[in-house]
Amino acid sequence: MYLNLLMMFLAAGLIGALALLVGGLIGPKKASEDKLAAYESGIASTSSARERFPVHFYLVAMLFIIFDIEAAFFYPLAVHFQVEPQFLFVQGLIFIAILAVGYIYVLRKGVLAWR
Amino acid sequence: MTLWTILLPLFGALALFALPARGAQRLVVLFATLFTWLFALALPQAQPFEAPWIEAVGLYWSLDPAGAGGVLVLAAATVMLPAALYASFAVRERTRGFLALLLLMQAGLNGIFLAADLVLFYVFWEATLIPSLLLLGIWGGEGRRQATLKYLTYAVAGSFLMLVAILALRPLSGAPSFRLADLLPATQALPFSTQLALFVAFALAFAVKLPLWPLHAWLPDFHEQNHPSGVADAAGTLYKVGGWGFFAFALPLFPEAAAAASPYLLALAAFTAVYAAVIATAQTHLKRLLAYASLSHMGIVGVGVFGLYLAGLNGAMYLLAAQMLSTGGLFLITGMLYARRETFDLTAYGGLAKSAPGLAAVTLFTLFASIGVPGLANFPGEFMSLMGAFQRSPLLGGLATLSVIAAGVYGVNLYQRLFQGEATLQTRELRWGEAALLAPLLTAILWFGLFPQPQLARIDAHAQRTVARLAEPAAQGAAVHGAALAADATHGEDE
Amino acid sequence: MTPAPNDPLIVTFIKALLLCVLLLGAFAYMTVIERKILGRMQHRLGPNRVGPFGLLQPIADAIKSIFKEDIVVSASDRFVYFLAPFISITFALSAFGAIPAGPAGSLFGFNPWIMDLDIGLLYVFAATSIGVYGIFLAGWASNSKYSLLGGLRSSAQMISYELGLGLSALTVILITGTLNLREIVDTGVWSVSPWLWVPLGIAFVTYVISAVAEVNRTPFDLPEAEQEIVAGYLTEYSSIKWALFQMAEYVNMMTAAAFISTLFLGGWRGPAFVDQIIPGMSEWPFVWLILKMALFMFLFIWLRATLPRFRYDQLMRFGWIWLFEIALLSAIATAAIIAFVL
Amino acid sequence: MFDASVPTEYYVALSALIFALGAVGVLTRKSAIMVFLSVELMLNAANLALVAFARGWAAAGTEIALSGQVAVFIILAVAAAEVAVGLGILVAIFRYRHSTDVDNLSGVRL
């Protein structure tokens, strides 16, 4: 079953690699320093772009990790849900309640208020 | 009543913190020490005390007032009464703490002498260390930090090993608890090598506190650096309880090992007695001299104990009690001297007898007691101790006797330097207050010297048990050295 | 449900290649169609020069992008710079493989899907999520400020909307009790109980909105907002690599369209009434799926022509607060209905 | 078939290898982020082992096999929580350090 997956990746990867290869071989190579500089609307670049990201991005990333993983917990619950729905419903609600505490905290803390 | 000898000083110490007024504090001290003394006097009639401590582990609050410890409690209480009162006058700064520590120390001492559970004994043994350390560390002289550290190191190193031995004792012997009564029959079955190892661990701790020769180095510094009132030294004298440890615990618990080790310990003790006495003759520092003198007495106590004869054991315990009185009294007198001259250097004194004949007389009396003049406190003990040693080994006994001669030398030397010769300065005569403080001590010294019988009887009952223990292995025919010992022991009882 | 029979590996490989080619072909014509539709909506003609009605335009575009100079910015991280478009296209194409296009054995005796996974739904999520790496790495490797911002924005946006996506899909799973896409289609979510139509409808709407954001289409195309950050993560890319990103975007759109159809609209099944016209018509492979996909593709284009772009903070608040909460509530409502009503 | 032909030991050996790699990474790397990634590697090695064992135990009973897989889930959540906290601490450090260079992340030494 999972070999099929491999086949899919092989085919897709082949297409991608082929395209890159063709583009690399056929395209002209007439480089110049200006052409190879980073584009900054015509103004010469002064510093590396790899600066510190705003903290908000990290916060969002962390929130995502937490909430997404916890959303992932719902999937087994959902698949199993039909078997004992009422018990699982209560269980899920408790889980959501705990999650909600974190969510409300994050909201009140203003992490999601962008400026 | 047994318990109260421990609780009363304890409560006294607590009460001190509640009472800021100096007079009230003095009253508290007086009441605490006086009633403790009364309780100590009544100990022969007291009931043993026993309460579970941690029953599951076999720990009990077990106190036995009947043994020789009762005599020591009495002697300690006799010294503590004047000492504490004197301290309330002579210690000028942080008096309250000083007095509280003294009382705590008395509580601990009484615990040491009365404990009949080994762990409890250890608790008191260590608990007493703290006040004596703090007395030295807080109120001591210039070199107190070194002295404290030295004292701490010696004391703790020895005693922790003893803790191992105590803790190992129950599982090894299979006794149901740590009470002496349970342990005594159980240790009988221990193999000789185990006995020896445990005995060595105990002996190390006791030898530090006895102290025996190579382990005595903390003692002179301890006395030299203590508070000039001499009270702390007197208390420290009370705390030389190594001999008691040997007598009450190490010997009866490990009779075979004790018998095997006794020749070596006897030699050490004899050497200590002579060595210290000789050193004492050369001292010019008053307190150091007394320290070495005291060490010499302790050597004689050791000699008595390690002779393993009834007479020696009796004598050693009696001497222990008596020297508490005499040496303790001498240390108190040094405090009074210091209050007059502000120095301990003997060369700065001289001719005090002219301006202060009363002080001179009191000092001479106590000094005579200390060097073992017949009729005074130390003599019976010293005599019996040496006699015990003679029976074990005439050579070592003879050696130890030399210390008595040396004692005469330093005693006379000390008296001459202090009171005779040219009077360099006028000195205050003994005050009434001071005399009143010393009076009970002197009375006790006389009483101990003239009527040793009541106290000796109590000690003897205890010592009989110990000697019986020492003889037991022979009765079973277990070992050759045991057989020889039994023969000697019966001989000893004929005294 | 019975597991479907497996095809031989080589057949699978050929099918996979075929799927890739088909998707790329569809991409090519999607670009033309999009430009045409946008033109119409804006009262213009759109491309009409190359070939009849401009139908050869994509071929011209392809030739042009292949023969353009391939610029590699000097300050870039070369390996990652090449890797980014590769990841984008590979996983965009792969994601489609789990979506069934018809009943078993309906493709000349073979199955009309590349793989039939028990966790098909998770697989599609996973494969599309990895696409984010392509975009983020592109922005980072270029070492250009615009690119980096574009990359950051896209990753922040995508992860924000994945919550809505995941929770909306949860509604479907609660109903079907399986993660296998084939079985989800077979169940037919809307046929289970009319009670569930309300929460399911809400979940459908939130899912579509999240999906639009997930594929970076207007009004959520902030990663390449040309007015603010030139072209975002694409700024430093040219020639075939640029084309690959474009491909990936359109393939992602198609995957999203097919996936929504599969989850909510019965996938490859046609509506039941068509069976009364031609019996078995609703079982025809490919036809219905492609029709539904076309519907959504038109929706995407329509949105692009109609709506202005969100501001960044609006976008995040919308995702984290509104979509997240509504999707969660719809899932809870569904669960409650299943547990206590049905 | 394919799944059954690979014995459990192979998976476990692989997981042990990954675990060892992670451990070595933790011990040799100096940058906080790299150490952190190495730890994640170790966690994933444990997950791999769990899944492999769970498959191995499948013959003994579903419940036993499932418990292993559930454990993987829990460990994933644990790892996620660790990531969040770790990144949080890192971000807090950099926020106060007023550094503008991402490479300064490697300045946090053990």
Next chain:
Amino acid sequence: MIDINWLTLAPPLALLVTACIGIVFGIGFRSTRPTALLSLVGVGVAFLFTVLLLGRSGAGETLSSFGLRYLADQAALTFNVVILLGTALTLFMSYTYLGRARLEHAEFYPLVLLSATGAMVMAAAGDFITLLLGLEILSLAVYVLSAWRQGVRESEEAGMKYFLLGAFASAFLIYGIALMYGATGHFTYAGVVALLSAEGFDQPLLAALGGVFILAGLAFKAAFAPFHQWAPDVYTGAPTPVTAFMSVVVKAAAFAALLRVFATVFPALGAVVPVIFAVLVGLTMVIGNLSALVQRSVKRMLAYSAVAHAGYLGLAVLAAGQGANSGAQAVVWYLLAYTLMNAGALAVMTLITDPNDHGDDLERLAGLGRTRPYLAALMAVFMLSLAGIPPLAGFVGKVLVFQAAIQAGYLELAVLGIVTSIVAVVYYFRVVGAMYFREAEYEPQRARSQMTNVALGVAALGTVLLGLLPGWWYGWLSVGGPLLAGF
């Protein structure tokens, strides 16, 4: 259906709910004091539940949840008492401290409570996964707490270091659990033990390896010697109340877990795990004490002394592993005593150091006996108790530990332990000496706090009472019954 006995879960749940309320409403307040008071109430409620459960458990009821995965037996409940005590002391200490040190953020108290929740779960774990979850709940909160002092290098590095090494250790624990599962197919202690001791068990090596890994993971949390390197830096870098919390509650939890695993699972693994652990214990006692000996900073000295005490506790755990019930009791007792005296010592430190925890060198303590006599007296009591000098709590703890160790046949280790505690006396006494035997060289800090005084009073009273009347408490704290429910 899963069996859930809500009453057994009540103590940690009380803390959890309080933490949740605190974290949601706490950020509305400017001051953290309302949250602190709320947290105290939560701890009180949890304590009441614990006492209720103790009563029930004492009456012979078997309390557990989730099919023996969560055990509310005598052992767990007594550990709960220790944990709650430590938490309460921390709360009292932090009350004024946070404002003084400018560390007032609303999340502090909820995090402390969450951490305590994790500790209780760890103590009650009857299952490796429950253990892991408890450990993580505990640790994650503490990682954050140890980095609480933002913008200060020591604290940040403490947090980072603790976090990275902690994560490393949990990776070991998790891998060990995986191996154990591979060998036995179970996560519950009962299941594992049943299979380990079953006929024809064919994976002893794998199980032993798993045991070693689990041991390594737990040994880190308990700061055993080769894994102790984080302890001094973290203890020094973290704000003092957090240090107290770590050295007390985290330690209690780690030892609760270690004890249960050691008394149930490990004996079935053969001799290798106890031998390794014995080596660790020996190393810990030696290294902890010797390192503490050379420290000039009191906080750092206490950090190393915490390592040393871990060694003594480990000795008791070893004894418990040999089936000596006295070992388990010694662990609880020692932890209780340690909680009181160490938290007390650190509470004193909060009052005599700068707001940013500097100035904890020995020189700074010089003359404290004169300048702040009561504080100095309390510190002296704590130090002497830590040194194991009778008649304070620490001494009884040591007696129980060594007694148990000797009974279980670890005579050599007991001797080593006693020898090292001689060393310990020196460095503890150095603090006392500095306070009393030396003249003040610096103007002392004049920080005062009623709430910290409460903590100090409780700690000092406990230290003395535990030492003087150990029998009263010993019976009450006794970890009666087997450590493994279901047998």
